Amino acid sequence: MKNLPRFAPLALAAALAGGVPAPALAQTPSQATVAAHVEEAKRLAGEDLKALTGLCAPAPAARPSQAEVDNGIAAQIARTPPEPGKAFDNLYFVGSAWVSAWAIKTSDGIILIDALNNALEAGSLIEGGMRKLGLDPAQIKYVVVTHGHGDHYGGANYLVGKYHPRIVMSELDWKMTETRLEFASAAWGAPPKRDIAVADGDSITLGDTRVAFHLTPGHTLGTVSPVFDVKSGSATHRAMVWGGTAFNFGNNIPRLGSYIDATGRMSTLAQQQNVDVLLSNHPGYDGTVAKLDALRKQPAAANPFVLGVPTVQRSLAVMRECALATRDRFSL
Numbered sequence: 001m002k003n004l005p006r007f008a009p010l011a012l013a014a015a016l017a018g019g020v021p022a023p024a025l026a027q028t029p030s031q032a033t034v035a036a037h038v039e040e041a042k043r044l045a046g047e048d049l050k051a052l053t054g055l056c057a058p059a060p061a062a063r064p065s066q067a068e069v070d071n072g073i074a075a076q077i078a079r080t081p082p083e084p085g086k087a088f089d090n091l092y093f094v095g096s097a098w099v100s101a102w103a104i105k106t107s108d109g110i111i112l113i114d115a116l117n118n119a120l121e122a123g124s125l126i127e128g129g130m131r132k133l134g135l136d137p138a139q140i141k142y143v144v145v146t147h148g149h150g151d152h153y154g155g156a157n158y159l160v161g162k163y164h165p166r167i168v169m170s171e172l173d174w175k176m177t178e179t180r181l182e183f184a185s186a187a188w189g190a191p192p193k194r195d196i197a198v199a200d201g202d203s204i205t206l207g208d209t210r211v212a213f214h215l216t217p218g219h220t221l222g223t224v225s226p227v228f229d230v231k232s233g234s235a236t237h238r239a240m241v242w243g244g245t246a247f248n249f250g251n252n253i254p255r256l257g258s259y260i261d262a263t264g265r266m267s268t269l270a271q272q273q274n275v276d277v278l279l280s281n282h283p284g285y286d287g288t289v290a291k292l293d294a295l296r297k298q299p300a301a302a303n304p305f306v307l308g309v310p311t312v313q314r315s316l317a318v319m320r321e322c323a324l325a326t327r328d329r330f331s332l
Contacts, residue, residue: 030328037325053322061250082095086295087295088239092130096121101125102241106208111144112140112165115158116151122159123158153169153177167193173224210228214265214266225243225262237276238274247326256327260320270316275312277312
């Protein structure tokens with residue numbers, strides 16, 4: 001893949017605000033362009049999206065060793081999990097402190113987005129969390145795996161063995177889990193067996209709910225970002241779960257180019273489809289835990305998960321600027 005053209009930060013921000021492509025301006029990567037992208041990311045983030053600016057920190061050029069991977073995963077799994085919670089009338093959080101799992105309640109069962117690290121978490125956090133929220137885990141009909149890393153598929157086999165849901169993942173990430181995993185760890189459950197493979201623009205429908213899948217490669221080659229409707233009283237909102245966020249793949253300019261392109265495409269889609277809710281599959285990026293706490297304390301207040309289309313686009317622009325900064329660092 002050829003490197004994508006570089007964009008002037010202010011022109012990019014203006015373009016994303018209107019959901020249209022930014023004009024290309026040739027810029028040779030330098031410390032100055034890196035600094036400009038980082039500063040623009042911080043400006044766009046303000047205080048409300050500050051967590052996303054962590055993506056602008058220098059990413060390692062080499063992938064971590066197996067010991068570093070195992071130690072990092074163990075530390076994350078050891079964190080005290082948050083309470084499960086109801087984000088919308090039909091959307092529930094049943095994840096950990098590190099990884100999100102989202103349960104979409106439909107008129108004909110449940111679509112689960114991501115399955116956490118392993119069977120233990122699937123049992124305690126997904127099953128246990130759903131029961132605390134009045135949901136029946138036996139109603140899980142689909143498990144969507146946003147990308148082929150074990151913190152998102154590790155609990156899938158447990159759920160399949162007990163409840164027999166269909167497993168959905170992109171064709172590219174099915175191939176990755178069947179051949180050579182990007183990351184592996186004894187802390188993760190084994191990859192599930194191939195089931196439903198989706199491509200860009202595919203969808204699944206369960207009862208009254210349709211979930212559309214958009215390929216947003218970068219974090220993995222086959223990362224998918226689901227888009228679907230959520231309900232809050234009489235209001236309907238359009239939600240997107242960003243399928244893969246961090247730059248943990250080393251010095252890979254084509255992967256960063258794919259990520260940059262994906263943020264631009266999904267910003268346009270957000271404008272076209274009025275996507276006003278942007279969720280993450282890692283709660284630290286979107287403030288899930290704090291937002292759920294706010295809803296518990298003031299259930300009648302405005303739903304903090306509803307950002308508005310401009311803020312969704314601003315979030316994607318922050319991620320894009322950090323990816324541009326990372327790409328320019330690796331290009332020096």
